[in-house]
Amino acid sequence: MSVENPDGTSSELVFFVNGKKVLEKHAEPETTLLQYLRQKLGLPGTKLGCGEGGCGACTVMVSRYDREAQTVRHFSVNACLAPVCSMHGMAVTTVEGIGSVKHGLHPVQERLAASHGSQCGFCTPGIIMSMYTLLRNNPQPSIATMEKAFEGNLCRCTGYRPILDGFRTFTKEYCQMGENCCRNKNNNQKQEEGTASRLVNGVDYVPLDPSQDPIFPPELRNTEQYDRDYLVYRGERVTWYRPHTLAELLDLKSQFPDAKLVIGNTEIGIEMKFKKMKYPVLINPSHVPELVKVEHTEAGIRFGGSVTLSRIDEELKLALEKYPDQQTRVFTAVIEMLRWFAGYQIRNVAAVAGNIITASPISDLNPLFLACGAMLQVHSKERGLREVQMNEKFFLGYRRTAVNQDEIVLNITLPFTAKTKYFAGYKQAYRREDDIATVNAGMLVEFEDNSNVIKELSLAYGGMAITTVMPTRTLTEVVGRHWDDRLVDDVCRLLTEEMPLAAGSPGGMVEYRRSLTLSFFFKFYLTVQQQLQTMHIPTSKVPSYFQSATTLFHKDPSRSSQIFQEVAPGQLQQDPVGRPLGHFSAAKQVAGEAIYIDDIPKMHNELYIGFVMSNKAYANIISVDPSAALAMPGVVDYICHKDVPGHNSWGAAVQDDEEIFASKQVLTQGQIIGAILAETQAQAQRAADSVKVEYEELEPVITIKEAIKAGSYHRPPNSISCGDVEAGFQQADHVLEGESHMGGQEHFYLEDHATLAVPRGEDGEMEMFVATQNPSETQHVAAEALDIPANRIVVRVKRLGGGFGGKETRSIVFSTPCAIAANKLGRPVRVMLDRDEDMVMSGGRHPFLARYKVGFMDSGKIVALEVNLYSNAGMSLDLSSAVMDRALFHSDNAYKIPNMKVTGYVCKTNTPSNTAFRGFGGPQGMMMVEQWISDLAGTLGMSPTKIRELNLYQEGDRTHFGQELSPCFIQKCFDECVKQSDFLRRKTEVDIFNSENRWKKRGITVIPTKFGIAYTALHLNQAGSLVHIYQDGSVLLTHGGVEMGQGLHTKMIQVASRALGIPASKIHISETGTNTVPNTSATAASASSDLNGMAVMNACKTLLERLEPVMRDNPKGTWEEWVKAAYFRRIGLSTTGFYKTPGIGFDFESGKGKPFNYFSYGAACSEVEIDCLTGDHVVLRTDIVFDVGLSLNPAIDIGQIEGAFTQGYGLMMMEQVKMSPKGFMFTRGPGNYKIPGFGDIPVEFNVTLLKGSVNEKAVYSSKAIGEPPLFLSSSVFFAAKEAISAARADAGLHGNFRLDSPATPERIRMACEDQFTQRFPKPEEGTYTPWFVDL
């Protein structure tokens, strides 16, 4: 029971975590539940992925007793936003509370691990908790309900399919016969003899037994006191009040009129953390009865201001059952809008008044509330109670409403609709689920009785101005008009006039946003017309050809299949090679027990480093003044370039490429100038923000085009050529020239950059725990900076929460300052970047521009190609040379081009240094190929798939860099893919669909790929291993590669298991360290399992040779006996292994050599449906056939294919890095940078591993897999492009058109030109300053 203060309030925070009572006497209102769990309670299972409610890594279950309903309610919550103070009287369950490796996993954990649904594991605890919460509320959900439970969770590794597969086993549709049952299988895939489709054996699952779940703490159920407490928590900067009665609330608001009311904290939390707003008084009205009440009145349903969005959704759904349809048209639209409003975790805590009063111009609910004229009751002590209608006068200005500062929103009434009123809501965003709107709208029309004559039209738009707006002139002018086609024209004209948006307006996408206002109205017009018909009101009929404009988005539950080659008959049972072994760390990951850098407990004397970074893109540093920061609480020191004992510069590929601390000049925003060392992260970050830097600004170069104009390059161009290009053009029937741009991509690994540098005190020794793909380079740069030999520094990496290339070199930017600080102060120093810091500072995938000229014959045969590729490398060279080289090597994709010249320019710009990213330039090179193929097909009026097939490489062909393709499986993958996908039949169906629908179109296409395997920098093609056999027979394996979710350690254990002839269970990998295997290459280029696998195999061979005499003497002995005997015979049981790839190397000077060890091949067929009016799309089906040789582990390889495809899908369709023309990064977190979510994967997703491919060039005939499949996602892009072509044809537009990647909803919509888009022509480049630029 909480203790009362003399004034009757309580300042004790009491809640339960995993069944244990927590009593906090000094609750700090600024502390989040996540910080409390991780730092105070030592529960690191719950992860920090973004800190802004956008990734779900921090999901926990919160339970409370609902006294009215006399039941316990469980809901998922983002612990990163929930203030710990809001937990009073609640029970929190974290991933650690439901199961553990030691005491047994919970079925949710077990099934996710078994289904291969955890790769790097960083997202996993959050996903587990979303599923667990769902099952606590609904032990046997439908598939559709289950799939929706993850709207608020992101995973960057898996591609989601295995997670959904694992959790499908809990659904009511799942037959307990497991995969033996036809119901659980996807029957579309044809399976050859000798292949298997069982990555998981579902029959053996431990059943879910809800009676085994932890009970709700009886104390919370038995006493009302925690609900009644009047709480006052006084923190360092903020005081938190939780009144219990309305009178107390009004008193407080009167006393502190500027105080913020906090319910979900989903706005205030963001404002305080990211916008650095200060709110000294927070009032939490979550327990004031009037504010949590739901009442049915004559006018409608009245919701208290603190009622959460989930509860509103629930109540409205009940109302749909209770009231006739025509009365609930507003409710239906609100339910539909809530479907796309954030994710469950946000909706479970966010309240309706929070949305209204925040008054965001892109609020999803306000347009609906305005359009239906929702009524508010507002209250204040001074003004009393009054009613305010939400109408065109409600929003007074940016984030200002008609509710006064001292008033609170008591409740809102959502009205019933009269029979003659029709209502709808619309929203378009980058991603359907959990995204803020680009434009949204609420629309109401009322007719005169039994007619289609308008009595009232009410339209409200979000995303079109600084407030939600109503075009009042339009609305007045149409009263009395008939609901007919002429009205559409007039409304469009009026809306165009009344809702202008200047070119370059904040948010950009001006023409698109304006088009959407009309598209939405057109949809509304058709929908209402249909409804009038069903009500038998005389009106013209909606042609069937137009009806697809009115359907709401619907997606069937996802389906999938995975087909792979079975192991050879007779392969020993204990030999795991070729079998779908689970990820080595899966159990720990699902239990939240896997340790990442920031999970390492705080060390004695540890400091946190906060970076002082440039906020200018290009400037001279005039002065830096840290004095104010140094005076702040907890601050210990400020360091800068003057504190570097050795070199203050480093380079991934060339010496002195960039400075560790900028000394005189900054070359990009986010560049590190100095750093503050403080006792806590909050203190360090606040102080770093207070360091004053004076700049002299210089004119930055931001885009590729600007760099070309300024001649700003990092290196002279490189070229590769073959044949005679000029002669080729002469011979060609057609020569076509074009240009295409491809945007960059943010890595968005779920674990941000992190380092813990620990000085060891003796001889300058230092231990560095770093989230890096590149331990050796980390060690060397730190040693050079500290001016000590490399042998004093040990870099240790247990695992990464994703890397994707982003931690290949850029991790060094953050680890080195930590080493410098730790060295200077003699104290451990830690950093884990916040998501926004990471996104601003660490660079990403290179944007590319291609200018091409292609010659081809009438038949579609390509005869000549000349391409200039330009990449945006950013402020330093980093790995950009090699990235460009790979793009050049892949500028043929999978096609024989007899005469070809391709040249690469690496542009130097004032943007963060771009770096390695899965595919490493390959996807950019290949994308440009497919762009001109698409143009070529358009020119000839042929199917692009035909052109592709016609030009495919054949066995023995040579590439443009002269490497022979043998064996070459391109044609085989292509043919298999055409067959598996049933392409020809479905293409006909697509054509029929397109002929029957004007506003939805489909496209289907097949894309092949070929990917060269090897580092293009020759010296990196080496690897080492170290294998110890202990006396008990257990084996400790170490190799040079880093585990980042890709399953490398699992594969290496499989290799060692076969090589030593022992079960995998006897082999352990602890970590990667520079003290065990030195001089390692970065884990990259997909080559790690090839290189390290060979090194492991070589070490194992050596050990087996040594054991051979012992085995010979005791042929029937066991492994343990042989090892023991060997020990007593003094045989060395430890050895290293080494491997270098033979026979490779390419010389750009001579244009000769063999850059790659071998090639991986694949093909994908995707079918996409687009909404021509909004630019929305859905991937209906994807079939992939991929050549992985003899797969070492089909579960891991298929996981890599699906993960790469999904990441590539983000690159091609969704992820848009946005930067201002002056170099300010707008995309700083999941709120405004969208990676694919659960709902974006193909509705049907089939993967087949090509049968019968063997590869002599890599360990046990396997092939590399990490990067090669990524490009197959372009099949979605080009299927969408074909769909757009069909839409354009309907509008009378034939021939080629430009579609750059990513094909965002904006680009799709604007390419589907029609009567609406034509009203908004794009202004000439140079006549205005765009909001963001194509980098």
Ligand SMILES: Cc1cc2nc3c(=O)[nH]c(=O)nc-3n(C[C@H](O)[C@H](O)[C@H](O)COP(=O)(O)OP(=O)(O)OC[C@H]3O[C@@H](n4cnc5c(N)ncnc54)[C@H](O)[C@@H]3O)c2cc1C
């Ligand atoms: C990840 C994420 C996704 C989101 N997605 C969406 C989305 O899809 N669509 C969308 O529209 N919004 C979205 N939002 C914004 C936000 O969730 C909503 O605006 C939410 O409704 C705010 O409610 P809250 O309870 O969390 O507000 P809080 O942050 O607790 O408060 C917000 C404001 O409301 C005021 N306030 C609260 N209650 C009252 C009251 N009774 N009387 C007067 N003032 C009051 C507070 O003083 C404060 O100024 C998202 C936010 C996040 C973090």
Ligand code: FES
């Ligand atoms: S860390 Fe909380 S949602 Fe991302």
Ligand code: FES
């Ligand atoms: S496994 Fe999901 S982010 Fe890595």
